[in-house]
Amino acid sequence: MIKSVLCAVELSDKATDKMVLEQAARMADLDGAQLDVVNVLPDFGESWVSGFFESHHHEKAVEETTATLKSICAEILGQERNAKIRHVVATGTAYQEILKVAEAAGSDLIVVGAHKPDLKDYLLGPNAARVIRHSECSVFVVRGPKA
Template sequence: MNKPVLCALELSDQASDEKVLSQAARLAELDGAQLDVVNVLPDFGESWVSGFFEEHHHQKAVKDTTQRLRDLCTKVLGKDGNAKVRHLVATGKAYQEILKVAETAGSGLIVIGAHKPDLKDYLLGPNAARVIRHSDCSVFVVR
């Protein structure tokens, strides 16, 4: 058994997420590796924005996001395939949390989606580019 494959999903574009998940599942299966699926929620707890949310908001967001990950995995991988997947929800800056999850899980590969860059991506750097730059393991980008 090889190191886990970590699939990072945005859950914002279902067609793109399905494509990324399918590719990650294929790569994990080729290696006989564990498939982990992660989504990162923004951290509103450390800013003035947190005042607009009730205390249980984050717990509800984690629960809802976990269910969305399970539903997507079941749709793309089937019920049996989904049963083998570890569904993870992290909170913070997307690229930092993806890297933390990959390190904690001992991932050998991160599979992440990327869109065509626009001007703001060149100035700020998209999450996929940051994951690629800072990752200690291989990164497979799906377009």
């Protein structure tokens, strides 16, 4: 029995995010599981790139991303369903942060999207492949819309 489903969305491809969110919600609803939705921001704080941003840039990015995440979840799944979702914005490397959030939440299932891969990532995108390879729980991959 699944008690917690973690859904990872990118917020850059609404069509894929819609498919991933809907599938994760269906799977969570099957067992009455908690649905958590995560988005990962890149970490510019420890590199030379951070010098190009104001000191409060990260906090503002987290705040805006959280609002966007809540808005998209409400739009796709409805306000009532959205009120029960835990929205998480993490910072770092996507696959590592998804795995950390899954572990912290006690997720039994991770639902991720896979975009049309590049030649070097022929079967899956690099983040989806790494989540699958390193996850300690089951992972369900939702293929993005066909071009």
